[in-house]
Amino acid sequence: MSVKPQEEDALEERSAFFIGADSDISEEEDHHELILQKANALASENCLREAIDWFSAAMRYSPVRPEQLSTFVDCILHNFKRKATGPDALSGRSLDAEESSREDALDCPNCHCFLGEPVTVACGHSYCKRCLHRRLLSKCKLCSEHVRGEEKVNVILCGLLSKWFPEEVKKSKKITEVDALCRRKRFREAVELATDTTAVARLSRAEAYVGLKQYRQALEDTEFCPQSSCSAEVGHSLILQEFVMDESLQVFLHCLAVDEDFPCAKRQVEKILCDLLSPGGENVKVGLRETTQNALPHLRSKTLVADAQAQLQSLERPGLSRAHSLRSHSSNSGEEGLKRVWSAPQLGDQDKGSLLKRKLSVSDVESRVVDSGSSKHKKQGESVFYFPEDLLDPSDLECSLCMRLFYEPVTTPCGHTFCKNCLERCLDHMPQCPLCKESLKEYLACRKFKVTIVLDMLIKQYLCQEYGDRAKTHQEETRELSDLTKNVPVFVCTMAYPTVPCPLHVFEPRYRLMIRRCMDTGTQQFGMCISDPQKGFADYGCMLIIRSVHFLPDGRSVVDTIGGKRFRVLSRGMKDGYSTADIEHLEDNGEELARLQELHDAVYEQARDWFQNLKIRFHNQILQHFGPMPEREADIQATPNGPACCWWLLAVLPIDPRYQLSVLSMTSLRERLVKIQHILTYLQSIPNN
Template structure:
């Protein structure tokens, strides 16, 4: 007998048995009624339901709960008719019942492949203080005054357990890395990705999924190994390799329109740091090639390298500039103004033909920002300057990976001074 994992069947907001569970984009499930009052997921604090059109009920999870606990999920007649207070004889699946679940008093048998038994995401171990208001508002609502009959020590009847309940309808195998679509259906992650390669719709109900994003933007991020890219700076691409044609098609059809760009690194295939790119326009040519217009997004650090159907992929974490205050902020603002003026002066003294080329490829130099710490990547004009200056890629990589705006400005100041002193254009 294998116990039900911690809070697997309970809503982390109302601490009761999941009722009409909705799986949010982050992968955690809550009751549909709780979703209306919550602002963030108690497990990861991400917004709940914003990427789920209509907040559809998770068909698989809801079906299993109704099958295993048909009585516990039904509201009492007293509550339905609103004829007075809830009877104390009815036992709520609240904190006491949740404790029973946590202590493993609801055993669940499973024959094999238990490591792949991942139907529900693990719920939060404790409610966060940021969500206390949501929980209080739910507790005060009439809908929350629903009584349940829950003998917590009862096991799930063995005859109600069936491997077919946990099979993917695409591959007919046990669900592995299950993903719930916005329409509420659950499939293996690889299966739904393969299906969307053929047709961007749900394999069961055929609902259009082009606006849904199944790719976690920090996990298995597609990596284009080519050139250096910078935040906020345009990066036109000519796509002709079959692997990258597949990657671009997936990015467009799944709705992410986002991938990572890294330069080549012989020892590691691609560099440890890169920049996300957002597809703005894509023009398909008759021979299968495409011209793709992209713009730089967040910087990232590579945590793990991998492959996906021929192209590179990686787990990443995003970089943010360190915030400074007081005297450090004052000094940073002064340095920012000096280097911007220096960059303007350098550009204005370039030959007109070079100015036109830079303007055509990268646009005009961005204006100086009033708040130098408004963006996690710092002022955009710094990245514009870094893209147009004749610098060694190794130095560009140092500045791309730096989380200190002061350090980047200092390096740019030295480079500009060197170029002017040596009349290098």
């Protein structure tokens, strides 16, 4: 079938049209992306006004997602905090916050109000229940560790606060009732119940006012509260989408000024800024193809930032319009395209870009933000807490497992507190809370048994004498466990030999405890013996040195050990379910080196021939479990245990454990070499099937 020349021309024109359209779209996308990159570059350099121009320009040509304004929000927040508080206040805030956390131990680190219903998170710090259950923080304010927010109230700490500060706890519970009414949308009842004048009570009432759409009353309640203690709560409680835009923007900026990591407030600021910069309702996506052709080479040049900043500086001169300034600084080829870019912030009738600049200027920032949140004194409407030392009873701080004063108190997600060692011992037997039987499988898998900071501080500060006695007892117990000749822990399992690796799978609760104690005391050693029907375990064994411990999620562990010194058992005992022994270490006797060396070399060659002639299956199994045969040693009497090849052979030779034990107990290298030689001779005499 032939095609007429006219038809061919039409097809070519149509193809060129579609190709040109695709090319235009691609160039437009590149242009839009470059404008956004330029805007983010200016924002990262803290050029607020210039960044506003470029973000506005980007929005005229294509929609911008709120999350793409994250760098812009950081720039605005930096200027907001600098203008509101000054550099001195910002530089000293972290130090003051640390001092405040030490002095106000019973305050919530997030809202700085009385803990009320304290909840201890995984890192060991405690927050009020309201802050955690309302998701007002994603990570700990004191250590930046991730916060799940699903933990329950700390039972011990809650009981202590109820005893020491009954009125404050009563107020906290009342606020909890107000919050519950708000969740059930019974806002009028919540307003009537929230009669207290504290900051937290006013915030709860402000939320109820928002539910009733009484925004002015809500704002009055939040303005009463000190910004340092409730800005994060304001960001959560007052999502004022129906309220005046610039007022809600300032509310969220106040929130971020204290807590830059508060996610809800930052998302709201991004949305508000996106609305302010967007050209609402007008058809502004014009001339992209022309703009791309003219302006794209300029935007791609290496001098983009410097040229743009020079142009922007000229734009800010009094008496010069954006269009006039553009014509005086742009080339003829790019004049029309750049004119559209630079005139972009003039959005409709209200010029939203200029409006945003005015909102973020110094004159609009209210002076009430000057408080940095680190004052050592309570703000207006809050109580000053004096610790009631006369009500402090040591029995209130006793572990329910060991019935002694807490030592390294650890609080589980279910809210119960135990000594760290006591809790670990219980979890060795069952991954459940010893009191409420709630599952602690996830808690055990993480193995983050962090000390509860508040309880530990109270014990050390107000029960100094009792804590000193408790610490002394703990140190004595640890010192007793550190002796490698008295009451040495014994793992009754298999044969172990000096220098030979011995990997172990530990699953029994008694041996979990034993391994943990070996690690805690720092010795990282224990004895290994085979069982004995009459005595419990054999008279001879080998010390194992722990090289690493890998804990499994269910509490089991894989322990990598290697053989150390040999020992003889002097006496036997038991401790917390596992065997112990008083021991003495064994060493080889000195012997005539010349004949001993000759015997050693002969046995070594015989052993190497036997190993090389093994079937490939057995050969590979030995390599996998025990590694290759050790190299010949220059000095066979250099160590108390003799050459390593003897112990490697003793481990891999297929002989009865009792016979292996008799060789292990020998203190004569000659006798040991002769025994191994006899075994090799016997094995080599058997036909290799």
